[in-house]
Amino acid sequence: MKTIDIRTVNVVQYIKPLREGGSLPAIVKADDGFLYVLKFRGAGQGKKPLVSELIGGELARALGLKIPELVFMNLDDSFSKTEPDEEIQDLLKFSVGLNLGLHFLSSAITFDPLVTTVDAKTASKVVLLDSLISNIDRTVKNTNLLTWNTELWIIDNGASFYFHHNWATWENHLTRTFPLIKDHVLLAQATELKEVAKDFLEILTKEKIAEIIQAIPEDWLEHESDDLSPDEMRTAYITYLEAKLAMIDSLVKEAEHAR
Structure with missing residues (x-):
């Protein structure tokens, strides 16, 4: 069955957490050279908010509304091993695998x-x-x-x-x-x-x-x-x-x- 085309990228750098978000999303860099806001599968409510993000975002795009590009983001286990903050360390550990990213709109x-x-x-x-x-x-x-x-x-x-x-x-x-x-x-x-x-x-x-x-x-x-x-x-x-x-x-x- 036909699906919408969503790119998959790999996280190469964890830059900083966005602490105003309850689920502690983060700004990360991917292997395509762009920055993204990463929504973690290991956050409090698990993977369901990622599903909501994907469906709601792509419905908005279909309707002609402005929404940053959504991408699937692979996160490996190396980031949790070098993160000193225990809360973020656990989040990274539980989020190994496929997460969701939104293209970071600089200066928005x-x-x-x-x-x-x-x-x-x-x-x-x-x-x-x-x-x-x-x-x-x-x-x-x-x-x-x-x-x-x-x-x-x-x-x-x-x-x-x-x-x-x-x-x-x-x-x-x-x-x-x-x-x-x-x-x-x-x-x-x-x-x-x-x-x-x-x-x-x-x-x-x-x-x-x-x-x-x-x-x-x-x-x-x-x-x-x-x-x-x-x-x-x-x-x-x-x-x-x-x-x-x-x-x-x-x-x-x-x-x-x-x-």
């Missing part, structure tokens, strides 16, 4: 809604996407948005798809809307929700969704405590997204009411 600044105005169409796309993927972490307190070259860039979709933290009840989420959209940092500027909903239905076809889901590495979907097999999880993600797209009018009404 955190989006400040009091300083920067976002156009209505872009704001509406971000709001509706976050409603679609149940992203609980794009608020005034933590925007997870950057301004780079005067453009809005999306980062950090790891808090999305929270149903996958309990596979036993995932189907209960298929008919739910997303009331937490009321806290979205761009909600006030999202005045074209109905218009962008039409774009979502045109762009996010079954084929496009399947391409993105198929790109998830197999071992990111394997955990002894999970009830479903990797193939069943893939089917669940696809089913979830298709269910949300089928009720997109309800998501739009909910967001408009909140605004």
Whole structure:
């Protein structure tokens, strides 16, 4: 089956941790010469935030939103052996294997809604996407948005798809809307929700969704405590997204009411 094309690189240098992130991501250098923000599979919530990052990020890209290139990053066991900080040492040790990286946007600044105005169409796309993927972490307190070259860039979709933290009840989420959209940092500027909903239905076809889901590495979907097999999880993600797209009018009404 066709998948989206995501490059794989190797980490060659650990540069510094980003301590403002709860999962302690880091700036690293890869063997292609570029810098990346590395999200670790060994962080607190394990590999599931990486899955959310990948799906949410590539859905955003398909919709024409700005998001740094996502790459798979191989991390070997040599870094943990030379790291003096015990917390980081453990993180590196538990993250040997395939991780996720976002291209580092040098000189980008955190989006400040009091300083920067976002156009209505872009704001509406971000709001509706976050409603679609149940992203609980794009608020005034933590925007997870950057301004780079005067453009809005999306980062950090790891808090999305929270149903996958309990596979036993995932189907209960298929008919739910997303009331937490009321806290979205761009909600006030999202005045074209109905218009962008039409774009979502045109762009996010079954084929496009399947391409993105198929790109998830197999071992990111394997955990002894999970009830479903990797193939069943893939089917669940696809089913979830298709269910949300089928009720997109309800998501739009909910967001408009909140605004």
